[in-house]
Amino acid sequence: MDLEEITFSGWTAIEEKKLHAGEKPKDEKVYTMYHGTFLKYVQRIITSGFQRSSDGMLGSGVYVSRNIDKAKCYPLNADKKEAVVLKLKVRVGKVKKIxxxxxxxxxxxxxxxxxxxxxxxxxxxxxxxxxxxEDCVWDPARIVVVDVACCLDDKTRWDLRKQIRGMNNHGAKDGCSQCHQNTSNTGSHPIQSCWTCNKQICPFQKKHMCNK
Structure with missing residues (x-):
């Protein structure tokens, strides 16, 4: 398996490299994905999580994609002012290729x-x-919203990002407050203090800049 090292003060985190477009997601790994939806639904998603669709091309589930351009096409036929693309961390579990x-x-x-x-x-x-x-995830608890990838209105994007940070900092939806990975199946991550700046960090987060 291809691995890359991400080094910061006192810690070295190992994570899987970003997959190529045609590469199958590996079972049980966490990947960055995207979901396009109506602005009016975003706050509910941030505070309460996703809900499975009742049906679709791949049946019931939450539809996401590693391709942000795919997510930008949704919702279908929506005014772009009313559309938002959310950036997610998705723990895929056992994956079936269709x-x-x-x-x-x-x-x-x-x-x-x-x-x-x-x-x-x-x-x-x-x-x-x-x-x-395209990907479809059965259990919404496997998905954590970590950012707003696309939103035409700058103030709305800023407000939503602030809300996402606030929810993640309080451990909402089984997400680690530091690295934002879904911890519903793994248990909470060991949050510790950086030995240089004493800021709280997670050994699984991608990077850390010390406050000096």
């Missing part, structure tokens, strides 16, 4: 023991006209 039309598990992957499913880019699934990859 790469053909009418796949036997296209809508029943969860009932067959999978936590999420993945449609590779340009695989020929006719329902995805753009050819961009």
């Amino acid at each position: 790469d053909i039309d009418n796949h036997p598990l296209q809508k029943s992957w969860h009932q067959n023991g999978y936590d999420s499913c993945w449609v590779p880019p340009n695989c020929g699934v006719t329902a995805i006209k753009s050819g961009r990859e």
Whole structure:
């Protein structure tokens, strides 16, 4: 497995490198993904989490993508002023690849023991006209909102980011307050003080700058 080292004061965190567009998500890993939705729904998502859709191309679940351009296409036919793209951390669990039309598990992957499913880019699934990859996650608790990736109104984006930081700092939705990874299946992360600046850090966060 390809790994990269991320070093900061007193700690070295190991995490998986970013996947290439056509590379399958590895079981049980955490990935950055995106979700496009209406602005009017964002505050509820931040405070209460996602809700599974009742149906869709891949059945019931929360639809996300590692491709931000895919997320920018949603909601369909929405005024861009009313659309927001959320940046997420997603713990994918056990992943099923769906790469053909009418796949036997296209809508029943969860009932067959999978936590999420993945449609590779340009695989020929006719329902995805753009050819961009798509993911569907069964359990909303596997998803943590970490930022606002796209929002036309600067003040709204700032207010939403402030709300997200506030929720994460209070441990909402089973997310680590420092690295923002979903901890619902792993237990809380060991938050400790940096031995240089004494700021609270998580050994799994990507970077840390000491306050001097």
